[in-house]
Amino acid sequence: MDLRLLRYFVTIAEQSTFTNAASLLHISQPSLSTALKKLENELGLILIDRSTRGLKLTREGEILYEEAKKLMTHYEHVSDEMKRIKTYGPPELAIGVIESSIFWVPKVIKQFKAEFEDAHISLLEVLSLKDVIKALNNFDIHLAVTNQYINSKDIQTTPIYEERFVAILPPAHSLSEKSDIEIYDLKDEPFIISKEGFRTREDVLNVFRQASIQPNIQFEIERLETAVSLVENELGITVVPENYIKYSKKGTFHTKEIRDANSTRTVYLAYDKKRYLSPLVLRMITLIKEFY
Structure with a gap:
């Protein structure tokens, strides 16, 4: 498949008219139409619906556009990378x-x-x-x-690798004297959790679901650093990956293992x-x- 023809087709799809596409590509409109027909003949597919007044891609054309766009982006990236390596x-x-x-x-x-x-x-x-x-x-x-x-x-x-989740408690929390805790201990606590769309949120919620418990969500955050800061200011408790706490600087909070839950993530x-x-x-x- 000719990369030049794919580039012409992508330009046609994005410009919505042959006139604009031909101008951007610096070729004549008849040459562009001929190139498109050559691509269609090579593929054995109709890419542009010519029965409508405006330029409209067929379903096959839409699929080719999405894949050709990825290919062109990849090609441009490799080309730029090679030029950059040569220069810098x-x-x-x-x-x-x-x-x-x-x-x-x-x-x-x-x-x-x-x-x-x-x-x-x-x-x-x-x-x-x-x-x-x-x-x-x-x-x-x-x-x-x-x-x-x-x-x-x-x-x-x-x-x-896999890493466990641990509970983070405020400095003077009533559970801080326990060596470890159960997930039920966190049932009514004001809870801090990641926002919708974050996998950590689903992992933590699954820990509660296993115990048929609904956490009392009070805060939704994006960064674990924010969650820990809220805990240190006694605004709630949270559950975070053990590695985050294990290697971070010591704070004024308590870390507790969750004894009865399958609290790990990959x-x-x-x-x-x-x-x-x-x-x-x-x-x-x-x-x-x-x-x-």
Whole structure:
């Protein structure tokens, strides 16, 4: 399939008229119409509905547009990456992370930098499922450490470890003297939880569902740091991944294991398997897998 013809087709679809598309592509309108017909003949499909006055894609045309757009974006990214490498040297590496991973990710990066000391690394917090998928599809990140399982044929999602949830209590809470607690102990407490769309929210709610308990939700937040701050100010209690508390600075709160609940979650490594993955990206993927 000719990439030039696909680019013409994508431009036609986005400009909505042959005139505008031809002008943008710097070719004549008859040449553009001929190119489209050639693509349709090659595929054996009608891509533009010519029975209507305005330009309208057929169902086949809509499918091709979506896939061709991904291909063009990928092609442009690889082309730009090669030009950048030629001009500026080693490429950048962008990693999406969740809050509980930022305490072990630097250990992997340290090992990575020993091998690629000139590489420039960006760490971006991508928390919700929508954010992770968008960042991967837009090439904002090369890979993601996420607690979201991504059900997509284009994205490889590999489990790398599990982590427990623990309860966080205010400094003078009545449960602070107990060595551990039961989920029922939290039933009527003012509860702090992640907003809708965050996998952590569903994981925590599942812990309560297992005990047939509805938490008394008083606050909805995006970052675990905010939840802990609210707890320290005695505004409620929360449940967070153990790794976040284990490696964070000590605060004025109490951490308690939840004795009677299956309170764990899986953390995944995700990347677009159809995207060009440079040796640096592949090496980082290997190091993360080897770390666990």
